[in-house]
Amino acid sequence: MRKYLNNWDAVRIIRLLAGVGFGIYAVVSKEYLFLMLAGMFLLQSIFNVSCCGAGGCSTEPKKTKTQVYKDQIEQYKG
Amino acid sequence: MKKIGILLLLMAGVISCGRQPKQTNSINQKQENNMKTIQLTKVDFLTKVANYEANPQEWKYLGDKPAIIDFYASWCGPCKTIAPVLEELAAEYGDQIYIYKIDTEAEQELAAAFGIRSIPSILFVPMDGAPQMAQGAMPKASFKEAIDKVLLNK
Numbered sequence: 001m002r003k004y005l006n007n008w009d010a011v012r013i014i015r016l017l018a019g020v021g022f023g024i025y026a027v028v029s030k031e032y033l034f035l036m037l038a039g040m041f042l043l044q045s046i047f048n049v050s051c052c053g054a055g056g057c058s059t060e061p062k063k064t065k066t067q068v069y070k071d072q073i074e075q076y077k078g
Numbered sequence: 079m080k081k082i083g084i085l086l087l088l089m090a091g092v093i094s095c096g097r098q099p100k101q102t103n104s105i106n107q108k109q110e111n112n113m114k115t116i117q118l119t120k121v122d123f124l125t126k127v128a129n130y131e132a133n134p135q136e137w138k139y140l141g142d143k144p145a146i147i148d149f150y151a152s153w154c155g156p157c158k159t160i161a162p163v164l165e166e167l168a169a170e171y172g173d174q175i176y177i178y179k180i181d182t183e184a185e186q187e188l189a190a191a192f193g194i195r196s197i198p199s200i201l202f203v204p205m206d207g208a209p210q211m212a213q214g215a216m217p218k219a220s221f222k223e224a225i226d227k228v229l230l231n232k
Contacts, residue, residue, distance in 0.1 A: 055214030056196045057154040059182060059189075067193040068130040069209075072137040076202060076212035076228070078220050 015045035114168035115177045118147070120188045127178070127203065130191055139203055144229035145176040146221075147201040149194045151183050156215035157198045163218045167225070175229055202228045 019041030026034035052058075116122075124131060126141055139145075148164055150157035168177040182189035182197055192201070192211075200212045202224055210228055226232040 052155050054156065056156050056198060057151070059151065059154075059195060059197050066191075068134045068191050069128075069137045070193065072208055073192075073201070074208045074210045076200070076210040076224065078212065078216070078224060 012045050015041045019045055114172060115148070115164050115179050118178045118180050118185075118188075120185055123178075123180070123185075123188055126176075137209060139205065139209075141176060141203070141205075143174060143176050144205050145178055145203040146225070146229070147178045147180060147203065149180050149182050149189060149192070149197055149199040149201070151181065151197050153183075154197050160198055160215045163221060166218065167221055171225060175225060200224075204229050204231070 019038050022034045022038035022041060026032055026038060118126070127145065127147065128137060128139060146164070146167075148157075148160070150161070164177050164179070171177075180188055182194055192199075196213045198213075198215060200216065202210045202212070210224075212224070216224075
């Protein structure tokens with residue numbers, strides 16, 4: 001329970017507000033499809049998760065450094 | 079009204095996929111103190127794993143035991159999923175291998191040097207032979223298989 005109450009960063013608060021906002025918008029405009037979106041945001045906010053794939057998240061590396069050992073590191077083929 | 083809806087949906091995509099900033103509270107600090115995995119900085123990497131600044135052409139492992147290096151970020155869900163698995167493996171194989179962790183947000187230069195585009199990225203470093211990189215979260219059984227085959231040559 002404690003981990004859900006801690007680490008309220010800006011993105012998490014925005015997700016919470018977006019979830020509430022979408023919920024209100026869905027009810028007011030009677031576009032109930034938005035309730036799903038509201039639910040998704042609220043769950044993301046409560047459980048503090050982002051929308052990565054199941055296996056991993058993409059990240060953009062800093063472009064100031066050339067890659068080392070590029071030809072020597074092999075791809076693991078499990 | 080539809081335009082507002084589309085605009086909100088676009089905003090949703092941006093917010094939904096946004097990165098979460100680093101978590102640096104006291105609870106995390108306490109958890110880190112109990113960890114069996116080893117957090118690496120660039121300086122540690124250069125002395126314990128490979129000095130890519132002095133020797134950028136040829137891979138030369140500097141450690142005395144094989145190693146697993148986990149490139150991760152605190153905002154990455156799959157990284158959080160494998161973190162306890164790596165802790166368990168560190169406890170099980172503690173005397174045979176090192177399990178290092180590199181925070182790609184804190185060590186951006188290190189991540190860039192190894193061309194990390196997907197996290198978690200797992201680098202398996204045997205004592206002899208070429209290191210092998212795996213992308214994405216793996217189940218514990220796959221980790222054990224990789225440790226036995228790549229690192230311990232069983």
